[in-house]
Amino acid sequence: MARRSAGMLFLLQLSLLLLLHPSGTMGCALVAVDSPIVPLGSAVTASCTIQSKLCRGLEQEKVRITWMLDNEPMAGMQSQGPGDTEVSNLTLPQFNRTQAKLWCWVEWNGTKQRVGMAEIRAGYPPSKPFNLSCILNLSDYGLTCQWEPGTNSHLPTSIALKCAGSRAPAVTGCTPQGGRSRCTVPRRLLQLYRHMEIWVSATNALGTAESEHLCIDPMDVAKLDPPALRSIQSIPFQTDCIALTWEVARSNAHMELQCELRYRTPQDTAWALVTNIIGHAGTAQCCGFLFGTQYRFQMRCRRSLARGYWSEWSPGRNYTTHEKAPTGKLDVWWSARPARVGKGLEVQLCWKAPRRQEANGRVLGYHVTLSPRRRGRDPPMVCNTTHTHCNFSAPAGTRRVYLSAYNAAGEGAVTEVVLLERKGQPLAGLRAVPGGEHSLWVHWEPLRVPVAAYILEWQRVSSEPSRCSACWQMERDGAATTALIQDGIEPFQQYNISVYPLYKDAMGVPVHAVAYSKQKAPSYAPKLHLKSISKSSAELCWEPVPVEMQNGFITGYTIFWANSTTDVSSSTVNPSLSSFIIQGLKPSTLYKVHIMASTAAGGTNGTSLTLVTTVLDDAEIQFLFLTLGLVFVLLILLLICFQKNRRVKQQLWPSVPDPANSSLGKWVPAELQQEPLQVPGVKEPGLATISTVTVLERAVGKPPCAAEPSIPCTVPQEDWGSPGRGWSAAEPCRDPGGTAEPVQYARVMGSGYKGQQHGPPRLYLRSSSTQPLLLDPSPSPLPYENLWLGCPGDAGCPEELPATFPLLQGLRIGGAEELPD
Numbered sequence: 001m002a003r004r005s006a007g008m009l010f011l012l013q014l015s016l017l018l019l020l021h022p023s024g025t026m027g028c029a030l031v032a033v034d035s036p037i038v039p040l041g042s043a044v045t046a047s048c049t050i051q052s053k054l055c056r057g058l059e060q061e062k063v064r065i066t067w068m069l070d071n072e073p074m075a076g077m078q079s080q081g082p083g084d085t086e087v088s089n090l091t092l093p094q095f096n097r098t099q100a101k102l103w104c105w106v107e108w109n110g111t112k113q114r115v116g117m118a119e120i121r122a123g124y125p126p127s128k129p130f131n132l133s134c135i136l137n138l139s140d141y142g143l144t145c146q147w148e149p150g151t152n153s154h155l156p157t158s159i160a161l162k163c164a165g166s167r168a169p170a171v172t173g174c175t176p177q178g179g180r181s182r183c184t185v186p187r188r189l190l191q192l193y194r195h196m197e198i199w200v201s202a203t204n205a206l207g208t209a210e211s212e213h214l215c216i217d218p219m220d221v222a223k224l225d226p227p228a229l230r231s232i233q234s235i236p237f238q239t240d241c242i243a244l245t246w247e248v249a250r251s252n253a254h255m256e257l258q259c260e261l262r263y264r265t266p267q268d269t270a271w272a273l274v275t276n277i278i279g280h281a282g283t284a285q286c287c288g289f290l291f292g293t294q295y296r297f298q299m300r301c302r303r304s305l306a307r308g309y310w311s312e313w314s315p316g317r318n319y320t321t322h323e324k325a326p327t328g329k330l331d332v333w334w335s336a337r338p339a340r341v342g343k344g345l346e347v348q349l350c351w352k353a354p355r356r357q358e359a360n361g362r363v364l365g366y367h368v369t370l371s372p373r374r375r376g377r378d379p380p381m382v383c384n385t386t387h388t389h390c391n392f393s394a395p396a397g398t399r400r401v402y403l404s405a406y407n408a409a410g411e412g413a414v415t416e417v418v419l420l421e422r423k424g425q426p427l428a429g430l431r432a433v434p435g436g437e438h439s440l441w442v443h444w445e446p447l448r449v450p451v452a453a454y455i456l457e458w459q460r461v462s463s464e465p466s467r468c469s470a471c472w473q474m475e476r477d478g479a480a481t482t483a484l485i486q487d488g489i490e491p492f493q494q495y496n497i498s499v500y501p502l503y504k505d506a507m508g509v510p511v512h513a514v515a516y517s518k519q520k521a522p523s524y525a526p527k528l529h530l531k532s533i534s535k536s537s538a539e540l541c542w543e544p545v546p547v548e549m550q551n552g553f554i555t556g557y558t559i560f561w562a563n564s565t566t567d568v569s570s571s572t573v574n575p576s577l578s579s580f581i582i583q584g585l586k587p588s589t590l591y592k593v594h595i596m597a598s599t600a601a602g603g604t605n606g607t608s609l610t611l612v613t614t615v616l617d618d619a620e621i622q623f624l625f626l627t628l629g630l631v632f633v634l635l636i637l638l639l640i641c642f643q644k645n646r647r648v649k650q651q652l653w654p655s656v657p658d659p660a661n662s663s664l665g666k667w668v669p670a671e672l673q674q675e676p677l678q679v680p681g682v683k684e685p686g687l688a689t690i691s692t693v694t695v696l697e698r699a700v701g702k703p704p705c706a707a708e709p710s711i712p713c714t715v716p717q718e719d720w721g722s723p724g725r726g727w728s729a730a731e732p733c734r735d736p737g738g739t740a741e742p743v744q745y746a747r748v749m750g751s752g753y754k755g756q757q758h759g760p761p762r763l764y765l766r767s768s769s770t771q772p773l774l775l776d777p778s779p780s781p782l783p784y785e786n787l788w789l790g791c792p793g794d795a796g797c798p799e800e801l802p803a804t805f806p807l808l809q810g811l812r813i814g815g816a817e818e819l820p821d
Contacts (some may be wrong), residue, residue, distance in 0.1 A: 028469045050088075123153045126202035130148050133221075134209050161183055243284070244285075256303065257280065262274070298313040324409050351388050366386070366406075424507055427501055434515070434518060439517060451479075454502065456472060460488070519599050522551050526547060535614045538593075538611055558603070590612050670781050
């Protein structure tokens with residue numbers, strides 16, 4: 001801890017000494033380089049010398065010298081120098097920086113201190129200036145020169161414009177300011193009408209470069225002031241010629257001048273040029289102008305004996321030439337058909353406005369007549385219009401009409417229109433290709449028969465077609481096999497082109513072609529609709545893309561579909577189709593489908609359609625419903641058969657035997673005779689015990705009961721009051737006709753549960769007969785006597801009933817005397 005404190009104290013003392021020393025640490029070190037400015041990429045050598053005597057606090061210490069190039073450490077070679085000095089040498093083999101600082105550092109006791117610095121710059125020798133040119137301004141007669149400086153040298157460079165006369169030494173004419181590449185030599189340093197040598201000098205630390213020397217007479221490069229146009233007039237006698245007059249500037253009045261005239265119409269983009277006009281003449285005549293056309297004129301001049309600079313163009317002046325009656329024939333196209341009413345013709349006539357060189361002015365209108373004009377008599381006129389089309393009716397048999405244009409100067413030449421029939425030979429090999437974004441080239445094969453002209457007609461194909469009177473042109477060269485269409489052609493639109501050959505006495509049948517001047521991807525793709533779907537397929541349909549939105553020929557529709565687990569599948573469909581069936585789908589699976597419409601220039605994707613396949617096909621569903629329907633019908637038929645068919649009913653639901661007619665009535669089991677009935681007493685309540693039921697059957701041959709409908713057969717009954725007692729009887733009663741009808745009666749009586757208070761016994765009756773129930777038969781037998789069946793009438797009943805009905809003995813129940821009356 002004490003050692004660390006002592007070290008910190010020493011550093012503070014050393015820092016204070018360095019601050020108080022007049023030159024600080026810089027005075028004890030010397031940094032030297034071989035050259036502060038070197039070519040870029042060359043080697044640099046530097047040395048740092050430390051004089052320990054001048055560096056206070058370091059006299060007795062070992063000094064270690066290090067280098068830093070800007071912020072990058074460099075390794076040098078340190079050695080002992082003369083006079084108690086330390087020297088470190090550094091060599092940079094390739095200096096690739098345009099400017100850098102090289103620092104010398106002293107490392108002592110773990111700390112570093114900068115003690116010296118040298119700044120190094122690198123670059124290239126100056127480039128040679130080029131394209132030197134000079135202009136003499138006649139307003140102050142100063143010579144302004146400009147040049148191209150060349151590549152950057154990365155070093156400070158001085159530029160000077162030098163000039164020297166024929167007998168005078170070279171002097172600096174001017175120095176550019178602000179880094180510009182132009183300056184002006186004053187009039188006092190110029191020698192007019194004598195040749196002078198002028199050049200540009202560029203100098204930096206690595207050398208000097210000069211441009212090519214320009215040897216000129218300053219007056220030869222003088223830029224004159226422009227002339228002024230005074231008047232322009234037409235020369236009627238020379239039809240297409242005009243006369244111009246002008247004045248030259250006063251500063252150019254003593255010079256011999258050479259001038260140029262240029263002109264153009266408002267529709268032209270290029271100027272027409274008239275050369276070799278003598279400036280001092282002041283007037284000139286020019287020919288070849290169109291009649292009734294507006295022109296704009298400009299003029300400029302220069303010295304005639306020198307190849308100096310032209311003056312600026314004079315201010316423009318407009319002039320319209322005089323008019324002349326239209327010349328040339330018009331391009332005409334027609335269609336004729338029989339009139340709906342009468343025997344005449346309905347003619348639709350279209351024509352092109354005359355070309356500018358044939359209009360000879362502004363066309364005021366057109367005349368259409370049915371006969372040519374004769375002296376002293378005007379032909380009948382069917383149209384007098386300012387438009388380029390006319391619809392009129394002509395007499396039957398009309399084969400010629402006459403068309404002419406007129407302007408303010410008169411009526412032009414007459415164009416004869418022959419209404420030919422469309423029965424000639426058609427063209428072969430018609431095709432159309434793009435000629436640019438706004439043009440189409442039409443090609444066809446030559447015909448063997450002579451052709452007078454061709455009519456090309458084109459129409460923009462759209463969902464709502466409209467007629468265009470300007471969408472046609474005439475090709476007057478009968479030997480031509482190509483034609484360029486430019487009017488009204490737009491990119492990404494489909495055009496239907498028709499070509500009619502015109503023969504001497506007939507018109508050819510038209511042939512057609514379809515073309516685009518430029519194509520791109522469709523504006524949008526059609527929207528998919530689901531037409532039908534099954535478990536393994538789906539039928540899709542769509543509306544075709546409208547022609548206006550196709551932007552080219554549709555090459556095909558591509559259908560893409562995919563579910564969440566499989567890759568995307570696709571299929572390309574012919575563009576003429578508007579439906580597609582996707583096969584191989586999985587049942588009950590969700591799919592996403594979209595369509596892409598493509599042209600030769602690209603494709604456009606449509607919106608996605610989501611669909612889910614079914615579990616069963618329509619045929620399977622129909623078969624299932626049909627099967628269920630058949631089963632249901634069969635069930636109904638079976639039920640009907642069961643209801644109607646007695647034999648089937650007897651097989652499935654057999655009838656219960658009638659005890660009265662059963663043979664059991666004559667049979668008594670031995671067990672019944674020997675085993676006494678066990679009936680619980682009334683005073684010992686318990687679960688109810690059902691008595692034995694004996695089926696009675698009337699003996700064969702016994703006389704029937706008295707036949708009285710209103711009196712039922714009597715059946716002996718026991719007392720109902722005792723629990724555990726019961727009786728049962730069955731006796732067939734016969735109507736007066738002798739038909740037996742079974743009657744069944746049953747009674748079951750029982751006691752209650754143990755511990756319950758006994759109430760009146762409950763009576764359960766059941767009868768399957770329509771006879772009234774015998775609730776109170778009379779007379780009733782005693783409880784200990786055999787059962788008696790009372791028979792009304794005088795016939796009487798058998799005396800020994802128990803012997804006749806053995807099963808009645810089973811109804812003797814013990815304890816019957818306790819039953820209530």
